[in-house]
Amino acid sequence: xxRWLSVTAFVALVIGCAGAPPVPxxxxxxxxxxxxxxxxxxxxxxxxxxxxxxxxxxxxxxAKKLSKDQPAVAARKLDNAQAEAELAKSVTRExxxxxxxxxxxxxxxxxxxxxxxxxxxx
Numbered sequence: 603x604x605r606w607l608s609v610t611a612f613v614a615l616v617i618g619c620a621g622a623p624p625v626p627x628x629x630x631x632x633x634x635x636x637x638x639x640x641x642x643x644x645x646x647x648x649x650x651x652x653x654x655x656x657x658x659x660x661x662x663x664x665a666k667k668l669s670k671d672q673p674a675v676a677a678r679k680l681d682n683a684q685a686e687a688e689l690a691k692s693v694t695r696e697x698x699x700x701x702x703x704x705x706x707x708x709x710x711x712x713x714x715x716x717x718x719x720x721x722x723x724x
Contacts, residue, residue: 622672622673622674622677623673624669624670624673625665625669625673625676625677625680629677629680630662630665630666630669630680632680632684633658633661633662633665633680633683633684633687634662636658636683636684636687636688636691637655637658637659637662637683637687639687639691640654640655640658640687640688640690640691640694641655643691643694643695643698644694644698645690645691645693645694647694648690648693648694648697650690650693650697651690651691651693651694651697652690653690654686654687654689654690654693655686655687655690657682657686658682658683658684658685658686658687658690659683661679661680661682661683661686662679662680662683664676664679665677665679665680665683
């Protein structure tokens with residue numbers, strides 16, 4: 603009976619250790635690149651962008667901690683980190699684009715007022 607338990611424990615250990623391949627280093631590099639890109643476009647200066655950027659950094663940190671013991675979980679955390687960084691970039695770009703559009707609209711309205719006030723628009 604003891605021998606059977608020892609064999610079962612050994613098999614479980616082997617299966618547990620060989621369950622998932624290690625996370626490729628390129629996956630970490632890709633996530634770090636996405637985070638850096640989000641930082642470079644100013645995500646930290648945008649409230650929503652900053653939130654998603656922080657979540658990306660947190661997910662990356664967790665993935666690094668889990669990479670050896672739980673590579674499958676680490677891979678999912680890396681996917682999450684990349685997605686959060688991409689979201690940070692998108693939100694930041696959207697805010698910037700909206701601000702530019704609002705500024706252009708304001709300039710257009712100002713120009714229209716100037717034209718109508720001088721009689722040039724009639």
